Amino acid sequence: MDVVLAELVERGRGLVTRSxxxxxxxxxxxxxxxTNGELVRVLPEVFAAAHLLDEQGGRACTSPLSRIGPDLGRRAVAAWLRERGAFSHLTALDVWGLRAQLPGDLLHVSAPVASGLRNWPGVRVHRRRHFTLVPPSVLVRQGLPVTTVERALVDSWPMLSPGEQRTPMIRAVNDRLTTPGRLQTALDQTARVAGRSTLRTLLARLADGCRSPLEIWGHERVFTGPGMPTFQRQVRIRLGRRNVYLDLYAEPERVNIELDGATTHGDPRQREIDLRRDAQLAALGILVVRFAHRRLVREPETVRREAVAIRATRRPR
Structure with a gap:
């Protein structure tokens, strides 16, 4: 390769544009x-060093763009966009750190109708009316233009399988990237969303304070309903120099119910952390009661009765 051109490709970390x-x-x-096979056109006016392409054509994809790694692929698309669009949908979820895309996955961008952008092998362009490329609609993250986390989550909801849909939403709220209220606003501003009613239910559970699939299960099938007193969810308590959040807290009786997920079972390190935290809460007069995933799922009625009985024993006489 020409020395000057090779230096440009190196400065572009494997990419160079025609301009x-x-x-x-x-x-x-x-x-x-x-012609010599040293550069490959991956997008109009965008070229990548040929040695960076996956020779196996990962997952049987033939698009040159789909044969370079996700990071290089996103940078190539950003060079092609030239401020005419922004990453969106599943690709935006990846940029926000909420769901990784795999090599060969379709890259998604959104653009105004008048942008002139069209689909290209490896890229899906979502053309939108009234879409603007400035804040608050589009932000810059990791040096890339990307739609807001709320827009990315709502747009991606119909693209994910039922088993995958809740995880990015819950993670975004837990990581404080957004709130249930902001997600609800984004949903209300979207005309058509497949599975809207299911998404509304999830957002309602997140607004109630549920922060995991197990807590949602507990909310819907165990800790609400006739005879079950009201619990506060995700109550913040100061322990030394840090804040902790209580899953289900009954303030009058000072009872905290913790729901232990299946992944924590048998983890000695997590068990030690939990015991230390429980002891600190006990010093504040808060009783911690833990229910394991297995019991919640297999014995919901027994857990309900135990929760009611424990609260009753803690009531002032």
Whole structure:
């Protein structure tokens, strides 16, 4: 490869655009690099070093863009967009750190109708009316233009399998990237969303304070309903220099019910952390009662009765 062109590709960390290359080398130099198999066009006007392409064509994909890693692929798309669009949908979830895309996955961008962008092998362009490319609609994250986390989550909801849908939503709220209220606003502003009623139910549970699939299960099938007193969810308590959040807290009786997920079962380190926290809460007069995933799922009525009985024993006489 021409020395000057090779330096441009190195500076671009494996990428170069036609507009940048033709500022310093003749067009025939770029063309020769393509003919010699040193550069591959992955998008209009965007070229990648050929040695960076997966020779196996991961997951039987034939698009050159789909044969480079996700990070390089996103940078290539950003160079192609030239401020005419932003990453959205499942690709935006990846940029926000909520769900990783795999090599060969379709990259999603949103753009105004008048942008002139069209689908390209490996890229899906979602053209939208009234879509603007400035804050608050589009932000910059990891150096890339991306739709807001709320928009990305709502747009991605119909694209995910039922078993995957809740995880990015719950994680975004737990990581304080958004709130149930902001997600509800984004949903209300979206005309058509497949599975809207299911999403509304999830957002209602998140607004109630549920912060895991197990807590949602407990809310719907165990800790609400006739005879079950009201609990506060995700109550913040100061322990030394840190804050902890109580799953279900009955303040009058000072009882905290913790729901232990299946992944924590048998983890000695997590068990030690939990016991230390429980002891600190006990010093404040708060009784901690833990119910394991297995019991919640298999014995919901027994757990209900135990929770009611424990609260009753703690009531002032």
């Amino acid at each position: 940048v290359a033709e500022q310093v080398v003749p067009e025939w130099i770029l063309q020769r690099a393509r």
